[in-house]
Amino acid sequence: MFLRSAAPAREDASEASGWEGLRLRLEGGLEVIEAALERYYELSTAIGKRSWKAKLRLRPELLDEAIESEPAVLAALASLKRRASREPETAGVLLYELEAARELLSAAVARRVRVGEQPLLSERLRRLRAVVLRPLPLLQKEGEQQVLVGEAVLPPPWLLATFLALGLLVAWLVSPWAVVPLLVPAFLVTYLRSGWYWLTTERLLWQPRRGDLVQVSLSSIRDSTRGPSGNVEKNLSVNRFTGTVTLHRQRLTLRHVPNAGLLAALLSIRRRKEFRHAGVSRDPRLIVAVVPVFRSMPEEAFGVTNGGPDGLLMLRPGSVVWFSKRFPGDILDSLTEAEQPGSPRAGRNQDDVPLSLRQLVDQLLLLPEEALDRMLRQLESRRYSKSLLDDVLVCRPAEVDCSFNTLLQTLQVSFADDARVLWANLSWEERHQVSRVLSLWPSWNEAAPAGLPEILPARR
Structure with missing residues (x-):
């Protein structure tokens, strides 16, 4: 009875073609691949956003599902590779799409977190999850000490002086009431774009008022170099007028921070x-x-x-x-x-x-x-x-x-x-x-040098 009922099923499977046939031959692997492709697309889109951490924290199950399903995806990928050469129009196209999505997601993760030489996507996703879903402690390593701490409340002095001078000019030329719609948005924008920073002996941490805490290891800040075409690939720069410090390769900008010049100088020295x-x-x-x-x-x-x-x-x-x-x-x-x-x-x-x-x-x-x-x-x-x-x-x-x-x-x-x-x-x-x-030198002379004038040199 079982043999008679199984024979028509095998005959139908052998006659199936196209995507439906591939679905039957992969024995559930196609559903795993389709779900993985959807997750990869959503993760890559979220990671590419400006507020990527906030996006991922709203849907933490995306990362959890991607990590937990990785063994099943790898098994389905291996089965798909075996069929790709025999079925290029179906299995070959799907294999190309899956590998491209995995490479795109892996590169997106590498741009956001330090993954080192780890090639496995599952390990990169675990590292991303650790950064997204866990707060960064201010002091991680034993012996790590704070070098400089700053919080922005008002705009930097030069920018503040510019705002006030512009406000006085508008009040004199137009009306004192015209200053309010001019200065209030300016102060509000600089306030919302600013934040707190902590420079330690190991890292730079930046907490913007809107966003998540970001850290950069001092050892990851490299030399500026001159490319083959002669253009300079910048590493670190500062604008003391606006109080902005930029780490170009890390794509990190600290805006409207106090002591921006001192912070940039300490970064330039202590990164070495x-x-x-x-x-x-x-x-x-x-x-x-x-x-x-x-x-x-x-x-x-x-x-x-x-x-x-x-x-x-x-x-x-x-x-x-x-x-x-x-x-x-x-x-x-x-x-x-x-x-x-x-x-x-x-x-x-x-x-x-x-x-x-x-x-x-x-x-x-x-x-x-x-x-x-x-x-x-x-x-x-x-x-x-x-x-x-x-x-x-x-x-x-x-x-x-x-x-x-x-x-x-x-x-x-x-x-x-x-x-x-x-x-x-x-x-x-x-x-x-x-x-x-x-007093520790072998010999030294405390006497006044010959010809010492009675009046000390005047400094102009």
Whole structure:
């Protein structure tokens, strides 16, 4: 009885053709593939949206179903591949559509979360689910510390001044009541586009007022490079007028944040591998004095000077370092190695970020003393390079002639193999730091230098 009833069924299946025949031959695999294609399309569309995390959080079952059904989809995919060569018009077309949808979804996930070298779609979806459905802790790793925290309440100072000046102009030309429909939307837009940021020793976290918390590892921020066609592929940039910091490759923009210039400078420094172990406060055991100094020739050492200091002088028990304030970005690039030696870089400063010499030196002093010594030795080996010849001078205490007048609180330093003379008027705190360092030098002179004028140089 069973054999007689089964025979017509096998005969009908052999006569079936086209999609219905494929459905019968895959034995339920076609339904699995059709459901997977629908999920892949919905997931790819949601991930491509601006508020992709919010979209996925509204339908968390999409990710769960995609992850749980992956073994069944792979089994159906293997069966479909076996039939694709024999049935190109049905199985071949469906195989192409399924593989294209999987590749599109895999690429979309890789753009949103870090997946490394993981090729499996199921693992990428699990990583996406972990990012979407779990909040990001502010401190993840042991020893991770906060470097800078900021919250935007009002627009950045320059933008705020522009708004107020425009409001006063409108009030004077039109009417005071005309200021309200002009300024209220401007303040509202900048407020809604702003947010909070946390810079730690490992990551940058950004919480916009409308959206989800985003994190970027500092190690993932790369050098700006120059492509084969000559165009510069930017890495990091800042607009201090609007308070905007942009990470181009991560497609992350922090808008209207306070201290945008400082944040961008810290990112430019701390993203480099040499600063990965920098702390957030200076080691109290570190003996160092950093003073702003003027650079001049001997006959002009005590003349009238215009403008501010020419650089910073770092005094340590075993070294003396002079940094010119002209190109701090160039000095930073000389202190650090390129990510890919021999690769073309964008220019003198690898990041499109204004960097002050004081910011660079302050971060240097947050390094462990062994790392600081290693970087200064590297800088000393490059002291005669063309780019650093006039901007950096590194030597030992025995190679300098230092005159420190404790009464007038003046410091004068000359170098054995260089004609320049550096001098400074010290504050009380700087005087204490310099005295502490010089007391550890083998020999030093506290007497006033010959020809010291009775009146200190006037700064104009």
